[in-house]
Amino acid sequence: MDNSTPLTYSFTVHGDDFSSAGEASVQVKKILRSIGFDADTIRRVSIAMYEAEINMVIHAGGGVADLYVYPDRIVIVLTDKGPGIADIGLAMSEGYSTAPDNIRSLGFGAGMGLPNIKRYSDNLDIDSKLGEGTKLTITVIPQR
């Protein structure tokens, strides 16, 4: 594996189907497991990616998740054409959520998603424009 040519995988995250949210994360988990990454790395990627996937479904009507596996790092890029995030600093704070009540009754919308992604990844980059969409770049560096 060359550093400049990562293994790449692409997944469509459907915005109309809240119950299938998480499917891409499960696929990624399987891929990383088969490559032989350690359990802690897989856990961190799973948590971060699942939250990002859920966000694309709840807040942005779906999108695309791309996985790049480098020898020394795992990068996930999630791109959507949703409403964008007005105040990223506010969105990053624990407990802040604009999720509607019906989402809350399903166990989401606690405003923990973005903070969880930050906590479990080694780098989180958010690029968002109001009315255009949001791009999350999540990097996880295996420790072993």
Place this chain on the structure above:
Amino acid sequence: MKVSDIISKCSFTLLVEADTERDITGVYTGDLLSWVMGHGEEGQCLVTIMSNVNVLAVASLLDLSCVILAENVKPDDEFIELAKEKEINVLSSSESAYTICTLLYEALK
């Protein structure tokens, strides 16, 4: 302690049988799935009153040993089918999450 052991020790009902020989490494309880996702750990059993399919995604991603639905919460057919497909043990009990945790505490001692 295996999943099959706690079923008999705590009189849980087995709703979906996947691998009941799995070891239980601990217990986690909560209904906010983002919170569970961030704090739960592999091998734990999850005690919850949430019975929508997102619970199964969390259980699968965290590789939980089983999900225990408290207070006789009834999952729908989609939940049952998906749990079979994802091979997740699903148990249920008429007791509250609190009481279930005390039963598990005794059983796992």
